[in-house]
Amino acid sequence: MTPSAPLATAAGPDLLGPAEVDRAAERLAGRIRRTPVLPFRPGLRLKAEHLQHSGSFKLRGAANAVLALGARSIVTGSSGNHGIALARLAGELGIELTVVLAGGASPDKAALIRALGARTVAVAGGVAERELRAAELARTTGAVLIPSSDHALVVAGQGTVGREILADAPDTEAIYVPVGGGGLLAGVCLAAWDRPVRVIGVEPAGTPRYARSLAAGHPLRLPACDTVADGLRGQQPGTVTYPIVRDRVDELVTVTDAEVLAAAVLLGRQGVEAEPSGAVALAGALRSGGPERAVAVVSGGNTPAALRAAAARHQLFSPNSLPSPSLSSPEEQSR
Template identity: 70%
Template sequence: MTTAGLVLGPADLRAAADRIASHVLRTPLLPGPPTTADGTRLLLKAEHLQTGGSFKTRGAANAVLALGADRVVTGSSGNHGIALARLARTLGIRLTVVLAAGAAPAKAAAIRALGAETVGVGGGVAEREEHARALALETDAAFIPSSDHPLVVAGQGTAGTEILTDAPETETVYVPTGGGGLLAGICLAATHHPVRVVGVEPAATPRYARSLAACRPVRLPPSTTVADGLRGQYPGAVPYPIIRDRVDDLIAVGDAEILAAAALLRRYGIDAEPSGAVAVAGALRAGRRERAVAVVSGGNTAARLRTLTSTRTERLDRTDGHLTRAAR
């Protein structure tokens, strides 16, 4: 089992893929919008179709299954908590999710609807993580953060492995970047591939761009952005060196660009939440003539969350994926 003291590599992604195979979907690459005037089209890694509505299920499943804990504490902006809550309900695990001020109420309600306990704290993501770590110690629970854990990073990286297997000619992958777990995982997947890896951050929270410019992790103050899942204040200890050593570029996009990208995706039949549209916004801003893939990282929109919280627990698997049935 991978631990925090070991260096992650492609073998960890292969182990994660085997471990989580029966708990996640292999999401498709879908045709997306043009990114240049001559009609160069983007491919979309459809993680909005993933079990639990986001890529977070990959890392959550890898960590939960590898650790084998019967009690888990996490901090989450929403999607990681939803992913863990689904797993906890399936596996009989007691889960507590710590939410910072400003967390989306609909996502908090979805977490509770899946049977997990939520705890609210003041401040931003940094305060949330500190409280969650302390609570895990107090209750003798496993702490599974949303990105800063080797098992989580390895699980998220399986999305990158799928991209490069299904479209090996890809020249650039655009990756939404918050805590950095997905970006680090895709950097690992690209270890022996010439693909460019580009992280896309909300302009309000460019923690990786500023950290790489400063040659050290930089902590930012709490901020607001429509991309509520990407409000991390500082790079994670696990993702940072992986990203530092492999990422090719970082792009910042504003809220107006993110919302425009989400609206464009809807015209292509893809209902992405704002965080899920960030990579597309980055690809549109770059405007390069290239064979590119953007990760649509989440689809837990307000409408989808209303369905989740209003559906009886015993019907969730029929409306929101196959995880529980497959696991049982």
């Protein structure tokens, strides 16, 4: 559903609209890589965010928030890639960072976060418990909380993915976007707000939180899900992301773990090393198989091999790579 008027969604002290994506692009100039749109097959191209600095699109939202807020101490909850992006920035800017990880988080992603110099805190349970712990740490320590998706500056930063697609491939008729917490989907919705392009969100079949929430007419919390797409285990839409998605997304589709892994194999055959979460949008595009000129966002390339290589490089060359004592109790620390 392509609306005719700009969005005016309240998100903190300012209104979040397409112009915020433009401001994010200005702020991020020189900080992020303008990733290419690659051919995949006739009628279908790939937005190569697996080539982004830090290995995923998450750097865009993380950097936009960090640069705008100017915080010196940050807490976040992350499945891994947002934490990696923040840890990379924190190391460059001398920021103290604590990353809260839920049960089932990738050990390799946690190891790279620590190699980059950040603290990690492990909590039992799913994404909901992770977010509660991150908010508690921010309150008790005075650190600034930068969520992985449900934050106006993060959403605006992620929207630069869609902005670049529409600039570099202006004939695009549909954009397929992987959906976890919804920050990337909401950002692409903002970038495409008044443009004649369809935006399709692709969710793991085991946790279709946006599809069910939109059907119910309000955000729902789903049980924790153990999908192979470890970066897309969010349990409910956010307060910032939900109204944007509700008012602009054209379609939501679900894909099985088998379809995700098959899409990752296809990407690998073309030299695109994507983690399972990064192959979800392609899986959705392949399932839909429409005649439109489409772009699928390959959102991340942090495979175990890539993560281990990156951690080894940082441990070898960075004198500050050893983690500091955690803000958590010893039993909560992920080591």
